[in-house]
Amino acid sequence: MENGSVERHGARRLWYLLLLVPFIATLWVPFYAGPDPKLGGIPFFYWYQFLWVILSAVLTAVVYFATK
Amino acid sequence: MLNSTALIVFIVLFAFVTVLGFIAAHWRRGDLNLLHEWGLGGRRFGTIVTWFLLGGDLYTAYTFIAVPALVFGAGAIGFFAMPYTIVVYPLVFLFMPRLWAVCRKHGYVTPSDFVRGRYDSHLLALLVALTGILATMPYIALQLVGIEVVLAAMGITGDWPLIIAFVILAAYTYFSGLRAPALIALVKDALIYITVIVAIIAVPIYISSHTGGSGNVLDGYKVIFSKVPPAKLFLSSSSSSAVGYLAFSTLALGSALALFMYPHSITGVLASNSGRVIRRNAALLPAYSFILGLIALFGFMALVAGVKPNKAFGAQWAVPGLFVQVFPSWFQGFGFAAIAIGALVPASIMSIAAANLFTRNIYKEYFRPNASDREEATTSKLVSLLVKAGALLFIILLPATYAINFQLLGGVWILQTFPAIVFGLYTRWFHRWALIIGWLVGMASGTWMAYVTPQKGVPNSHFGSSTYMLHLFGHVFAGYAALYAFILNVALAIVLSLVFNLVHLPAGKDQTADADFTDEAPVPVVAEAAS
Numbered sequence: 001m002e003n004g005s006v007e008r009h010g011a012r013r014l015w016y017l018l019l020l021v022p023f024i025a026t027l028w029v030p031f032y033a034g035p036d037p038k039l040g041g042i043p044f045f046y047w048y049q050f051l052w053v054i055l056s057a058v059l060t061a062v063v064y065f066a067t068k
Numbered sequence: 069m070l071n072s073t074a075l076i077v078f079i080v081l082f083a084f085v086t087v088l089g090f091i092a093a094h095w096r097r098g099d100l101n102l103l104h105e106w107g108l109g110g111r112r113f114g115t116i117v118t119w120f121l122l123g124g125d126l127y128t129a130y131t132f133i134a135v136p137a138l139v140f141g142a143g144a145i146g147f148f149a150m151p152y153t154i155v156v157y158p159l160v161f162l163f164m165p166r167l168w169a170v171c172r173k174h175g176y177v178t179p180s181d182f183v184r185g186r187y188d189s190h191l192l193a194l195l196v197a198l199t200g201i202l203a204t205m206p207y208i209a210l211q212l213v214g215i216e217v218v219l220a221a222m223g224i225t226g227d228w229p230l231i232i233a234f235v236i237l238a239a240y241t242y243f244s245g246l247r248a249p250a251l252i253a254l255v256k257d258a259l260i261y262i263t264v265i266v267a268i269i270a271v272p273i274y275i276s277s278h279t280g281g282s283g284n285v286l287d288g289y290k291v292i293f294s295k296v297p298p299a300k301l302f303l304s305s306s307s308s309s310a311v312g313y314l315a316f317s318t319l320a321l322g323s324a325l326a327l328f329m330y331p332h333s334i335t336g337v338l339a340s341n342s343g344r345v346i347r348r349n350a351a352l353l354p355a356y357s358f359i360l361g362l363i364a365l366f367g368f369m370a371l372v373a374g375v376k377p378n379k380a381f382g383a384q385w386a387v388p389g390l391f392v393q394v395f396p397s398w399f400q401g402f403g404f405a406a407i408a409i410g411a412l413v414p415a416s417i418m419s420i421a422a423a424n425l426f427t428r429n430i431y432k433e434y435f436r437p438n439a440s441d442r443e444e445a446t447t448s449k450l451v452s453l454l455v456k457a458g459a460l461l462f463i464i465l466l467p468a469t470y471a472i473n474f475q476l477l478g479g480v481w482i483l484q485t486f487p488a489i490v491f492g493l494y495t496r497w498f499h500r501w502a503l504i505i506g507w508l509v510g511m512a513s514g515t516w517m518a519y520v521t522p523q524k525g526v527p528n529s530h531f532g533s534s535t536y537m538l539h540l541f542g543h544v545f546a547g548y549a550a551l552y553a554f555i556l557n558v559a560l561a562i563v564l565s566l567v568f569n570l571v572h573l574p575a576g577k578d579q580t581a582d583a584d585f586t587d588e589a590p591v592p593v594v595a596e597a598a599s
Contacts, residue, residue, distance in 0.1 A: 019158035026151035027321055029313035033303050041290030045302060049150040050361055056154045057354040060161055064347050 015066040022056035070223035077401030078222060078408070081259070082233075085252045085409050089240030092247040103177055103444040106245035107424045109339045111172065115348050117250055118340040121417075122349060123356045124253030125336045126327065129214030129411030130207075130475075132260075132363055133384050139367025140375075141383035143300030145311040147364055151320035153357035156327050161350035164328060165343030166493040169587035170580055172338075178421075179334050179489050180429040186492045188576025189500040190433065195507055196485045197429035200331040203482040204422045206474030207330070208459035211411040211418075213471060216463070217381050218404035221388035227464050233408070234415075238456045241416045242449050246339055249416040256413050259406035261359065266399070267391075268362050271369045274394045278373075292365075295372045308544035310535045315546045319535070322551035326483040329490075331421035332414060343587030366390055415456070423451035473531040477518055480534065480550040484510035487561050493585060496578055502564035510557030517549035 025031070026049070035043040096112055098105040113121060131149075138146035167182065176182045179200065184193035212230060219229055240248045272288020279295075281287045293301065304312040327333055340346055370386040373393055378385030391403050427448040432439045439447070462471060488503045523532035536549040569575070 016162065019161060022158060023155050023321075026154050027317045029303065029317050030305070033305070033313060035302065040286055041293055043293060043301065045144065046147070046293075046365075049147065049154075050358065052154055053150065053354050053358045053361065056157065057351050060157055060351040060354075063161065064351055068344075 012067045015063050018059050018063050021059055022052060025055075026052050071221075071397055071400065073397035074222045074401035074404065075224070077398050078405045081255075081402070081405035082408065085255050085412070086236050086240065088251050088255065089236075089244060089248040092240070092251040093244040095247050095251055100243075100245055101442045101445050103424065103427065103441060103448055104175070106445050107177060107420050107448055108335065109246040109250055111339060112341050113250065113339050113345070114341055115345050115352070118336070118345050118349050119352050120253040120257055121246075121250045121339065122333075122336045122353060124249065124256050124410070124413035125332055125417045126353075126414075127260075127356050127360055127410075128207075128211060128414040129407050130210040131360065132407055132410060133214050133217055133387055134210075135360065135364050136367035136370065136386050137383040139364050140370050140386035141367075141377075142311060143296070144303050145316055145319075146367060147361070148316045148319040148323070149364055150357065150361050151317065152323040152327075153360055154354065155320065156324040157350040157354055159324060160328060160337075160353075161347055163490050163493060164337045164346045164350075165587050166585045167334070167489070168337055168340065168343050168346055170493070170584045172587075173584045174579065177338070178331065178425050178428050179329070179485070180425060183488050183492065184429070184433075185579035186496070187488070187500040187503070188578065189504070192488055192500050192504050192507075193429055194433070195504065196488055197425045199481050199485050199507075199511070200329075200425050201422050203478035204331055204418050205455065205459060206462070206471050206478050207332075208415050208418045208422075208456065209462040209471040210475050211415040212459060212463045213384075214411040215408045217384055217388055218407045220378075220380065221392055222401070222404060230463070231460065233412075234456055234460050237412050237416060238419075238453050241419060241452055241456075245449075246335070246417065246420055249413045249420075250339070252409065252416075253413045256406065256409045259402065260410060263403040263406045264359050264362050267366065267369075267394075267403070271366070271373070271390065271394055275369065275372055292368055292372050296368050300368075300371075308537065308546050310533060310537075310546050312546055315535045315548070318547035318551045322483060322548040322554065323479065325486055325554070326479055326550060329482045329485050331425055332418040335417055335421040335424065363387075415459075419452040419455045419459075420448070422455045423448040426451045473518075476531060476534050477515060480514035480518055480553060481511060483550045483554050484514065484557050486554065487558055491561075496575075497565060497569070498561055499565040499568040499573065499575055501573060502561045502568055505564055506557040506559075506561035509560050510553045513556050514549050514553030517552060521549070 032048040033045055035045065037044055039047045093100065096110065098110040100106045104111060135146055135149045171182055174185055176185065178197065180193040180197040183196050184190065215233055216230060269285055272285045272292065273283055275291055276288035277283035279291050281291055303316055306312050307314045309315065337346060366387050370390040373390055375386055375389035375393060377383050378389065391400050395403065427444050431447055432444060436443065484507050487498065487506055491498050517536040518534060519530050521532045521536055523529040534549050535546050536552060538545040538547060538552060
């Protein structure tokens with residue numbers, strides 16, 4: 001019984017690892033600093049960042065529901 | 069030249085939120101003679117109000133002026149605001165529900181209250197409080213600069229309009245407490261969203277049709293990105309460049325770690341009614357980050373539209389200048405009201421947060437240990453007036469560069485309270501004296517780094533930027549001074565904690581227990597057994 005709850009708690013904590021992804025994706029700049037591929041004339045550097053605002057919100061929501 | 073149509077729209081909207089500010093005293097009624105009612109709205113705000121409150125609190129008028137100004141003047145580096153406001157929310161998701169829970173449990177109103185309870189150290193709590201107040205004051209002053217710029221864009225100059233705006237702000241903050249900015253934030257955000265959505269459609273159309281294009285929106289964006297010079301459009305890959313990758317990511321990370329150490333951010337968090345509300349908001353607040361990214365683009369739009377830096381405000385003129393050039397008068401008034409009201413919300417919350425720190429951690433701690441709840445609330449209300457008067461004098465008497473320099477330092481300083489507050493949410497391993505010394509060295513080194521950084525093209529000048537050229541192993545690493553100082557701070561805190569714990573230097577008595585930090589109900593044991 002005690003063990004079950006500890007394990008469940010541990011498994012829940014693994015979900016938190018998802019929260020690391022936005023850090024890697026946006027703080028490692030060489031990954032997205034370039035102009036290509038462009039989207040409707042908008043350089044990669046810009047649309048990638050806007051995309052990650054949405055993706056990070058989605059990831060946070062996933063963690064929220066998974067650990068609720 | 070006075071723009072009377074714009075001014076009328078502006079005044080109508082401004083009057084509307086003034087009325088709202090006073091009505092707010094009756095909203096979700098509580099006894100405003102109690103500090104947690106006046107200063108934290110009774111810790112009763114749910115998901116939606118918290119979303120508006122924190123959105124209004126964090127994305128300030130100054131942000132709306134300064135971020136595009138940086139993009140306008142320096143280019144891509146200004147976009148550090150995007151990774152900054154992306155990575156801040158996973159941090160909020162993890163840390164802030166714990167802070168909320170322990171503060172709720174023990175009736176803490178400020179981060180210093182928590183530090184004092186956790187480490188049993190008057191000095192550490194005092195240092196955290198003073199850092200908070202010191203970092204907040206210039207931030208309030210800069211909100212005034214935001215109002216000044218938009219007033220100037222409507223042809224209004226001089227100090228008196230600013231004084232009137234601040235007297236109004238001070239009055240409803242005094243009467244309604246945190247309820248006033250919470251209610252006004254709803255209007256502010258609606259105005260900002262409308263302004264931004266109109267601008268991201270109308271400005272590209274304007275630019276496209278003025279450059280011989282087809283006058284459609286997508287064509288406008290193509291023109292904007294093709295006309296910005298490549299040196300401004302992209303970062304430098306050199307680690308020694310002030311507009312390089314390293315500068316960009318250290319600014320983003322350092323600012324993200326610092327944001328929720330500001331007293332006004334913590335006040336917004338503590339006003340929510342549960343940890344769940346905070347977690348939900350960590351997923352919902354990025355909507356504002358998206359808007360901030362669009363506002364950053366205004367910097368490039370202004371550049372391509374041919375807006376010239378203004379004599380009095382320099383690059384800060386980018387957004388107002390763009391609005392004046394592109395929009396009809398009445399919509400200028402609308403957009404300027406959005407920015408000015410966007411200054412009132414954070415200025416109000418900041419003054420409340422600073423006042424709470426003073427009342428709880430200086431006044432009650434050192435002067436009136438037996439102050440009643442009522443006396444606490446009265447003191448906080450009065451101090452919120454003083455704080456605003458101080459910010460006003462700051463702007464009227466000193467050149468605006470002082471406020472900008474101080475705010476730059478404020479970011480460096482506030483990050484140095486991170487170890488005491490956030491590490492303390494997880495472990496009691498850090499020793500109070502190690503945290504104090506780490507703080508001291510972080511403050512001193514960060515201030516020094518900002519001081520010795522000259523302004524661009526002006527040798528021997530000071531406080532030129534928050535990007536410090538770190539010389540290490542024959543290389544130059546241009547990075548955010550606050551983060552460098554923070555690394556030093558943390559390293560010292562670790563090493564000294566090891567030593568102090570080893571020699572059993574008294575660590576004081578911890579008021580908190582592990583269970584105080586979780587905001588969720590424990591796993592129901594009976595249900596576990598049944599399944």
